[in-house]
Amino acid sequence: MAAGPTVKELLQAYPDQIRLVIKNYPYKYRDFSKIAAEASLAARDQGKYWEMHDILITRSPKLDRASLIAYAGELGLDVKKFTEALDSGRHAKAIEDDLQLAEAMDLYNTPTFYINGRQVIGERPYAYFKRIIDEELQKAGR
Amino acid sequence: MRYPPFLTIMMKQVLICLFALLLSGLAQAEPPRVDVPIGDSPSLGPANAPVTIIEFIDFQ
Numbered sequence: 210m211a212a213g214p215t216v217k218e219l220l221q222a223y224p225d226q227i228r229l230v231i232k233n234y235p236y237k238y239r240d241f242s243k244i245a246a247e248a249s250l251a252a253r254d255q256g257k258y259w260e261m262h263d264i265l266i267t268r269s270p271k272l273d274r275a276s277l278i279a280y281a282g283e284l285g286l287d288v289k290k291f292t293e294a295l296d297s298g299r300h301a302k303a304i305e306d307d308l309q310l311a312e313a314m315d316l317y318n319t320p321t322f323y324i325n326g327r328q329v330i331g332e333r334p335y336a337y338f339k340r341i342i343d344e345e346l347q348k349a350g351r
Numbered sequence: 352m353r354y355p356p357f358l359t360i361m362m363k364q365v366l367i368c369l370f371a372l373l374l375s376g377l378a379q380a381e382p383p384r385v386d387v388p389i390g391d392s393p394s395l396g397p398a399n400a401p402v403t404i405i406e407f408i409d410f411q
Contacts, residue, residue, distance in 0.1 A: 216406065220396065227404060228396035230389050234407040245410035258393045265410040272411055311407055319409040325402055326384030342402050349401035
């Protein structure tokens with residue numbers, strides 16, 4: 210799971226004050242978690258990470274290989290290159306590294322957030338994030 | 352007004368204890384923070400932004 214709309218709203222409300230970083234924690238018992246994460250990085254190769262990120266969240270759980278390739282086409286990516294990246298497992302190691310980090314941190318849920326290092330587990334309402342961000346901005350003197 | 356020396360020392364100790372208590376109280380009010388390495392992960396927004404949100408996601 211990912212908190213697409215809430216995070217997007219925060220980024221719009223605090224322009225230039227938030228940096229968002231995505232780590233993948235594909236749950237091992239779900240069929241398409243890993244391939245979807247790899248697809249997001251394959252789209253990144255072609256400069257369309259966030260477009261793919263958004264479409265994956267909207268269309269989830271329809272994330273089988275054929276659907277991912279179709280989304281790449283919708284986004285105007287070079288489908289041949291995208292498919293090669295997917296099939297060769299070009300980004301498998303990057304995803305595996307994220308996964309190991311998440312496991313080392315003992316995470317058990319997605320989404321899990323770290324806001325300047327402060328952990329927030331699961332989807333929360335906008336106001337919950339806003340309170341933490343405002344506190345952090347105040348601390349930073351902004 | 353002058354206090355006998357032993358009383359002055361005691362008052363100093365009491366003050367030091369109070370100060371230490373105050374400091375530990377402040378430390379507890381600060382939420383625990385985790386240092387997550389960012390590495391080469393996809394990111395959006397300025398690198399020097401005052402707030403960094405790291406989101407662990409699963410698209411499915």
